[in-house]
Amino acid sequence: MIIIPAVDIKNSKCVQLVQGEPGTEQVIIDNPADVAVKWINKGAKRLHIVDLDGALGSGQNINIVKEIVEKSTVPTQMGGGIRTMDDARKLLDVGIDTVIIGTMAIENPDIIEELSNEYGKDRICVSLDSKDNRVVTHGWTKFTDKTPLEYARIFQDKGAGSILFTNVDVEGLLNGINLDIAENLISNIDIPVIYSGGITSIDDIKSLKQINTEYVVIGSALYKGLIEFEDLLEYQD
Template identity: 70%
Template sequence: MIIIPAVDIKNGKCVQLVQGKPGTEQVVIDNPVEVALKWQDMGAKRLHVVDLDGALDSGANLEIIKEIVDKTDIPIEVGGGIRSIEYASQLLDMGVETVIIGTMAIKDPSVIEKLSQKYGSERVCISLDSKDNRVVTHGWQQSTDKTPLEYAQIFEDKGAGLILFTNVDVEGLLDGIDLSAAKNLIDNVSIPVIYSGGITSLDDLKTLKDINADYVVIGSALYRGLIDFKDTLEYED
């Protein structure tokens, strides 16, 4: 299992939102690039960068993302507002290791197939955000009629190399995790699953390791001091 610190960017700053809702910023740090370098210096093997402005269709932070890619030496996965194959390709071509695609792929699953054929499946991650066991899109604003597992099986067949599973019901609340949907996903797909949402303690990491999560994204708990990142490294493989 690999622990991945989250670097969420909004209005050019590193922030943590509650339930992804604008106006609920709990942490605001001026320089996301410095934050990314700090996590790398502490031993992070990968970074999870989310363009919240892109996800909410209110702009993009491409220049900051490029600076993070240029100044760090570890793989960077990027999600948020990737609404075209051209933009996904732009990110991959500038050195982003993995693009995380949600809304666009739900609308047109063939984009995953096209990108994985061009860049390799290991660089293409399907984002499945779950609320009430249904996948939600457009920055968690719209609900679909399929479960995370139903979509996961579709996108596995389309060539996705990774699945990012975010449990919206618990994300950002710092109230622990609900693993039923995640375990169902991990047990029934063959590609790696990145878990995100609600991680509050080291016990949560132990639980995720026990159900064979491949990667775990941590955001609020790190930024608010509930978990020391160095302590998470003992749960890595």
């Protein structure tokens, strides 16, 4: 298992939102690049970057992203506001190792095949956000008619190298996790699943490791001090 700290960027700062809602910032830290370096120094083997301004359609933070890439000594994955092929290419070309594509992939699955052919499947991840076991898009505001597993199989066939699975029902609430959907995904597709959402304790990490989760993203629990990153190292491969 690789445990990945989240660096969420909004208004040029590192923040943590509740349920992804603007205005619910509970953590605000200056200089996201320095935050990224802090996690690397604590033992992180990968970074998860989210451009919340891009996701919310209120601008982009490409200069900060470049600074993080320049300072990072570990692989980076990034999502948020990737609306076009050019958006994805721009991030890949500035050095982001893996782009995470959500709504755009759902609307046009062939984009994943095109990007995978162009950059290699390991650099293309599809984000599947789940609410009531249905994939939701457009910032969790629109329901689709498919489950995460149904979409995961589609994108695996299209050449995605991994799936970022976020359980919206528990995301940001710090009430723990629900393993059922994640375990179903992990057991029924052949590409890695990156789990995100609701992780509150070391016990959550133990549970995810037991179902063979390969990657786990943690945000709020780290920033609020509920979990110390150093305590996670024994669970990290």
